[in-house]
Amino acid sequence: MTTTLQREVAATPRGRVRSVTGGIGLIGVLAAALVVACVLSAATGQFPIPPGEVLGSVLHRLGLDLGPLPTHPQAENNLWNVRFPRVVMTAIVGAALATAGALMQGVFGNPLAEPGVVGVSSGAAVAAATVIVFSLDFAGSWTIAVCAFAGGLVTTLVVYVMARDDGRTEVVTLVLTGVAVNAITSAGLSFLLFLANTSAREEIVFWTLGSLNGSRWAEVQVVTPLVVVGVVAALVLARQLDLLALGDRAARHVGVDVERLRMICIVLVALLTAAGVAFCGVIAFVGLVVPHLVRLVAGPGHRVLVPASALGGAVLLVLADLWARTAIANADLPIGMLTSLVGGPFFFWLLRRARRTAGGWA
Amino acid sequence: MxxxxxxxxxxxxxxxxxxxxxxxxxxxxxxxxxxxxxxxxxxxxxxxxxxxxxxxxxxxxxxxxxxxxxxxxxxxxxxRAVLLQQQRLAFGFRAREVVEMGRAPWHRSAEAERDLEVVAAAEERADVAHLATRLFPTLSGGEQARVSMARVLAQSxxxxxxxxxxxxxxxxHQEAVLRxxxxxxxxxxxxxxxxxxxxxxxxxxxxxxxxxxxxxxxxxxxxxxxxxxxxxxxxxxPVDVVEHAGHLVVVPVRPPRAPATAPAAAAPAVPVPSADPHQEQPCPAT
CATH class of the missing domain: 3.40.50.300 (P-loop containing nucleotide triphosphate hydrolases)
Known part of the structure; x- marks a missing residue:
């Protein structure tokens, strides 16, 4: 007795239906783009330094006697104390935000989940602003990061509990939860603004707008380990995140410890968001736009999505920061404003698509 | 035991x-x-x-x-593998990728070497091999159910x-799945x-x-x-069970239908008499 039905369709060859080389190719292209964007960004500024000299300066520091050294007397100093910390910080924060978005979308099973949209970023911002207003200093240079993490964790948990019903997250519930959470956090921020003295007030305002201006190596040192831990952990979890797309029950049936995976992911989202927010303020929509574009190119599999999002987020934010610095002469536009300006319409488009496909996410 | x-x-x-x-x-x-x-x-x-x-x-x-x-x-x-009533998928994975998800429990075990073979056999048995490259959310309900069945079989x-x-x-496909x-x-x-x-x-x-x-x-x-x-x-x-070609066939007892030629508006006012012993009350034909 045969159970297979005779069918005159050429059998699809065994193995992968999405090419591995495609995924690796995308990651390679993004890595190359990141190097180019970083060099370009470091070369651009009040006085330009040719990209070749930027590369030469880096190579010499690495002990390689290659390429030309900067000719301008102030160039070396400017590069290593002002521009490089900013570029590195931008790349790391971009990677953190995009990875947080990809993780959050995986856990919620909803492509509209993003730390900025659902209020996790502003939750972290409230906690960080508290540190500034009350001049807290219990964990040294880590104080802001620690508090941002705590604030982000609490907000993520709240959103998760509120937006989830019967093992799934409806788009409407998620977005409305974001509205409510953002209302509460903006009230908190307003109150802190009211309490703060003039200098603290200025600091908070700049930081709700999101800015990478004045990044220092000391801050990069705090943020980098958080992001490395977050991205590596997300890579390790990639396979299980794929299975979560089946829904909680079916994921459990194929062997995923759903409760544990979910808690780990929530902690990672809070960690990555805190890393992004702690020194640079709220930069929304990076976590929405980047994973979505990656999915369009390479499909939804997290083994490609996570690394490609991290790299893509870094590239996007480095370029956005370059634009923020150069769009208006002698002015440093708040980068959070720029990403929201681009991300907002993108979000509209996604919402329309969501409505049209009624949950059938592609 | x-x-x-x-x-x-x-x-x-x-x-x-x-x-x-x-x-x-x-x-x-x-x-x-x-x-x-x-x-x-x-x-x-x-x-x-x-x-x-x-x-x-x-x-x-x-x-x-x-x-x-x-x-x-x-x-x-x-x-144990489970096929749920409703198939859900949050993102646009392809049918083959969904079937491969059934192999997840065997990842990093000796069994994983048979992944290709098992997935191909499961697709063949659920009659979804020709759907392998399609996006799961774009499949019809029945096709989604069969792809999910293949996933369940792949779990071995x-x-x-x-x-x-x-x-x-x-x-x-009903018969095929139960076979x-x-x-x-x-x-x-x-x-x-x-x-x-x-x-x-x-x-x-x-x-x-x-x-x-x-x-x-x-x-x-x-x-x-x-x-x-x-x-x-x-x-x-009321239910009747008849035997046909060696199989039991369950038939709910239904009132006979009004003649097809009669317009709906002219349905008989008097209930059609039923000869069926199981029927307790003849339903009025409407």
């Missing part, structure tokens, strides 16, 4: 409402057990208890001699729990299938279990259980 599934005195109370009450069920290796019963009888809840998703309020469920709750998720996934387990696997399928279930049993698996179609149940089950109002009303071979008296009582609708 410990191989197989063994439920004892299973009761589930949700919000004070008893959904299941004192259900005993044994499913041995090599056996196809079909659960039938009217809507709200507790079939899906019983299946959730058997999968380990719902902890019973009272009673125990053991798989291969160990309580289901004591298994780790992956350990359990290597022994010795216990299969299938919740209405035929609901979205056409006639050809596959029988083959799995013949190869040594224990198979539990929730079905609504009683004729299908009678044709493919080794044992039919009838649930009614949260209790196990009857359990036995199709010929013992699929009887007009029992089914008419449980479904509260």
């Amino acid at each position: 410990s191989a197989g599934l063994r439920a004892r005195g299973v009761g589930v109370v949700i919000d004070g409402t008893p959904i299941l009450d004192g259900v005993d069920l044994d499913v041995a290796a090599g056996e196809v057990v079909v659960l039938v019963g009217p809507n709200g009888a507790g079939k899906s809840t019983l299946l959730s208890v058997l999968t380990g998703d719902v902890a019973p309020t009272t009673g125990t469920v053991e798989l291969d001699g160990r309580p289901v709750a004591s298994y780790r998720a992956r350990e359990l996934a290597r022994r 387990t010795t216990l299969l729990l299938l919740d209405e696997p035929t609901a979205a399928l056409d006639l050809q 596959v279930a029988r083959e799995e049993a013949a190869a040594g698996a224990a198979v539990v299938v929730v079905l609504h179609d009683l004729s299908l149940a009678a044709a493919y089950a080794d044992r039919v279990c009838v649930l009614a109002a949260g209790r196990l009303r009857a359990s036995g071979t199709p010929r013992e259980v699929v009887t007009p008296a029992l089914l008419s009582e449980v479904y509260q609708h």
Whole structure:
């Protein structure tokens, strides 16, 4: 007795239906783009330094006697104390935000989940602003990061509990939860603004707008380990995140410890968001736009999505920061404003698509 | 003997409402057990208890001699596969990728070497090989159900729990899916299938279990259980069972239809007399 039905369709060859080389190719292209964007960004500024000299300066520091050294007397100093910390910080924060978005979308099973949209970023911002207003200093240079993490964790948990019903997250519930959470956090921020003295007030305002201006190596040192831990952990979890797309029950049936995976992911989202927010303020929509574009190119599999999002987020934010610095002469536009300006319409488009496909996410 | 599934005195109370009450069920290796019963009888809840998703309020469920709750998720996934009624997928994975998800429990085990072979065989048996490159969310309901069936087969387990696997399928694929279930049993698996179609149940089950109002009303071979008296009582609708080509066929008793030529507005005011002995009250033809 045969159970297979005779069918005159050429059998699809065994193995992968999405090419591995495609995924690796995308990651390679993004890595190359990141190097180019970083060099370009470091070369651009009040006085330009040719990209070749930027590369030469880096190579010499690495002990390689290659390429030309900067000719301008102030160039070396400017590069290593002002521009490089900013570029590195931008790349790391971009990677953190995009990875947080990809993780959050995986856990919620909803492509509209993003730390900025659902209020996790502003939750972290409230906690960080508290540190500034009350001049807290219990964990040294880590104080802001620690508090941002705590604030982000609490907000993520709240959103998760509120937006989830019967093992799934409806788009409407998620977005409305974001509205409510953002209302509460903006009230908190307003109150802190009211309490703060003039200098603290200025600091908070700049930081709700999101800015990478004045990044220092000391801050990069705090943020980098958080992001490395977050991205590596997300890579390790990639396979299980794929299975979560089946829904909680079916994921459990194929062997995923759903409760544990979910808690780990929530902690990672809070960690990555805190890393992004702690020194640079709220930069929304990076976590929405980047994973979505990656999915369009390479499909939804997290083994490609996570690394490609991290790299893509870094590239996007480095370029956005370059634009923020150069769009208006002698002015440093708040980068959070720029990403929201681009991300907002993108979000509209996604919402329309969501409505049209009624949950059938592609 | 410990191989197989063994439920004892299973009761589930949700919000004070008893959904299941004192259900005993044994499913041995090599056996196809079909659960039938009217809507709200507790079939899906019983299946959730058997999968380990719902902890019973009272009673125990053991798989291969160990309580289901004591298994780790992956350990359990290597022994039992589940086909849910509704197929969901959050992102646009391709059909082949969904089938491959069934191999997840075997990742990094010696079994993983057979992944390609097992996935191809599962696709072939669920008749979805030609859909491999399609995006799962763009498939029809029936195709999604078959891809999910292939995923369940790819899991290579010795216990299969299938919740209405035929609901979205056409006639050809309904038969095919249940033939596959029988083959799995013949190869040594224990198979539990929730079905609504009683004729299908009678044709493919080794044992039919009838649930009614949260209790196990009857359990036995199709010929013992699929009887007009029992089914008419449980479904509260007169039912006839006839034999056709060696199979039992369950037919709900229906009033004869008005002649096709008569316009609907001119339907007879007097009920059409029925010659059927099972019919208690002839329904007015409207």
